Amino acid sequence: MQRVLAILVLGLALVAGACGGAQEEGDAGSDTVAPTTTTDATTPTTPTTTVSETVTDGPEMTDTTPDTEKPPITVESPTSGQAVSSPIAFKGTATVFEGTVSVTLLSPTGEKVAEQFVTATCGNGCRGTYRGTIDAGTYTGPATLRFYESSADDGTELHVVEVPVQIS
Numbered sequence: 001m002q003r004v005l006a007i008l009v010l011g012l013a014l015v016a017g018a019c020g021g022a023q024e025e026g027d028a029g030s031d032t033v034a035p036t037t038t039t040d041a042t043t044p045t046t047p048t049t050t051v052s053e054t055v056t057d058g059p060e061m062t063d064t065t066p067d068t069e070k071p072p073i074t075v076e077s078p079t080s081g082q083a084v085s086s087p088i089a090f091k092g093t094a095t096v097f098e099g100t101v102s103v104t105l106l107s108p109t110g111e112k113v114a115e116q117f118v119t120a121t122c123g124n125g126c127r128g129t130y131r132g133t134i135d136a137g138t139y140t141g142p143a144t145l146r147f148y149e150s151s152a153d154d155g156t157e158l159h160v161v162e163v164p165v166q167i168s
Helices: 002-018
Strands: 034-038 047-053 074-077 083-084 090-092 098-104 112-119 128-134 141-150 155-165
Touching: 074 141, 074 155, 090 098, 090 141, 090 155, 098 128, 112 128
Parallel strands: 083 155
Antiparallel strands: 034 047, 074 090, 090 128, 098 112, 098 141, 141 155
């Protein structure tokens, strides 16, 4: 039995080596997910797969707040009260269903000036980055960007973050 186990472990090691193994931490220029498989020698029939993701799109984030302490949607820009022009660029991080972040531009009276959605680089269960632009058309003046997750059940706005801006 131990001989069969040794052959199985050796075979898995050879297959992993032939496939190139997992991506090393710090490898640049890749947006790939690299699974690695490890096998416990005492239970050869229970492989464990660990998936890690490296995102190299844009500048590195410097926020050191643990993901578990962050709200589901964060907005890095624009900042509150910032003067912006159309199209309005925005970016942030999110851990929401299917990575979908909805964005609505509202007038001071609550009228929808524009709306759209963007997809974060990772969905629910992991934090991904998102970025996009929203076109204000001919609207100028005070407005609010509303970021939220739309409920899969009933469309309710979840995890709402509002950022007041001044459109010129």
